[in-house]
Amino acid sequence: MALTKDVKAELIAVRDPRPNVRVAETTALLRFAGGLHSIAGRVAVEAEVDDRRLAIRTARDIAEIYGVRPELAHIQASGAREGERFAVRVVNGGETLARQTGLLDNRRRPVRGLPNKLTTGNRDDLAAIWRGAFLAAGSVSEPGRSASLDIACPSGEAGMALVGAAHRIGIQAKQREVRGVPRVVVRDAEAIRAMLLAMGAVQAASSWDEMRQRREVRAGVNRLVNFDDANLRRSAQAAVAACARVERALEILGDDVPDHLKQAGDLRLAHRDASLDELGHHADPPLTKDAVAGRIRRLLAMADKRATAEGLPGTESAVPTQETVA
Incomplete structure (x- = not known):
């Protein structure tokens, strides 16, 4: 939770003056933080956020970009939700704002995803979409086996738009x-780190x-300390x-080794302690662990x-004895 707050605090301070970037971020924030009422x-547009600074900034952006003045409301914590919440609400001019941000289509029907013109924009627009969505409903966990950067979505269509971006x-x-x-x-x-950088954190x-x-x-030190585990x-x-x-196989085949088998062999040598699944993630394009295992088997057989x-x-002649490994 503390890490998420730190990321959001840094993103709140990101101020890109370009109108298209501000529109992308504000639209995404409204879509992921609330919606239509x-x-x-x-028709009223409302966004509910967990930081007073973000609420004030969102209200200011809406006023500057769209020319409407939102209302700010403090929402008391309830049993279902911990911490303070703040609502940014537009009633007068809400339908016009909904149309301008793409929350309503031309037939006054709610849009479940994000406007196509945003999700097909340039890299800065796409990063702004993620920044707005993260500020609205994002979280990031500490590094480890279960590390993740996560955004709760108001609909499956909004989620797919975010994945595409x-x-x-x-x-x-x-x-x-x-x-x-x-x-x-x-x-x-690496993807979590790249997304934090892209968003501006x-x-x-x-x-x-x-x-x-x-x-x-x-973790490496702990593995060495406990290396006597059978x-x-x-x-x-x-x-x-x-x-x-693998080293012996590449030596035997020389320049005659097929490219896809050489790639698998090089991956094995470059990441000696990695699992087959991890090797597959390192491949370009990514491979399944079965595909990696199959290519290495064919390399050795050839x-x-x-x-x-x-x-x-x-190739078996290159395998050291257990005493040598120990």
């Missing part, structure tokens, strides 16, 4: 449903990366054997066949 038969920036994001709520999630550590991205590196070093020892021996066989035909030692 009917008050006394009139991330992909256009070059960052992998996925949509899933948690307890009936659509969510867009970024899980890969430069300091938070640096802090997050430093925290990740400290944890990785600590399962870990067997895993280390298997990794050494696999890398030795090399062993060549070695047998030419009377050379095969």
Whole structure:
């Protein structure tokens, strides 16, 4: 929670003067922080946020960009929600604002996703969409096995629009449903860092990366301290054997190795302690762990066949003894 607050505090201070960027951010914030309501038969636009500074900034942006003056309201904490909440509400001129931001279409029907002109914009517009969505309903967890950058979405269509925007920036994001709520999630550590940077949380991205590196070093030290564990020892021996066989296979085949098999072999040697699933994530384009395993098997089989035909030692000859590994 503290990390999320730090990221939001930094993003609130990001002020891009370009009108198209401000429109993209404000539209996304309104879409993910609230939506449309009917008050006394009139269409009202309302966004509910968890930071007073964000509420004031949002109200100012709406007034400056669209020429309407929002109302600000303080919402007391309830049993279902912890902490203060603030509402930015536009009743007079609400329908016009809804049309201008794409929350309503030309037939006065609510739009469930995001306007197409925003999701097909340039990189800065797409980053602004993510910034607005994160300020409205985002969270980020500390580095670790379950690290994620997560945004709760008002609809599946809004989630898919956010996923598409991330992909256009070059960052992998996925949509899933948690307890009936659509969510867009970024899980890969490098992708989380890249998204923080894209949104404008430069300091938070640096802090997050430093925290990740400290944890990785600590985890590495712990693995070395407990290296006498039998399962870990067997895993280390298997990794050494696999890398030795791959090195021998590439040596036997030389320039005759097919590119896709060489890629798999190079991945194995570049990331010696990685699992097959992790190797697949490092591939470009990404591969499944079965695909990586299959390519490495074919590489070894091709090399062993060549070695047998030419009377050379095969790949197994390169595997060190257990005493050597130990």
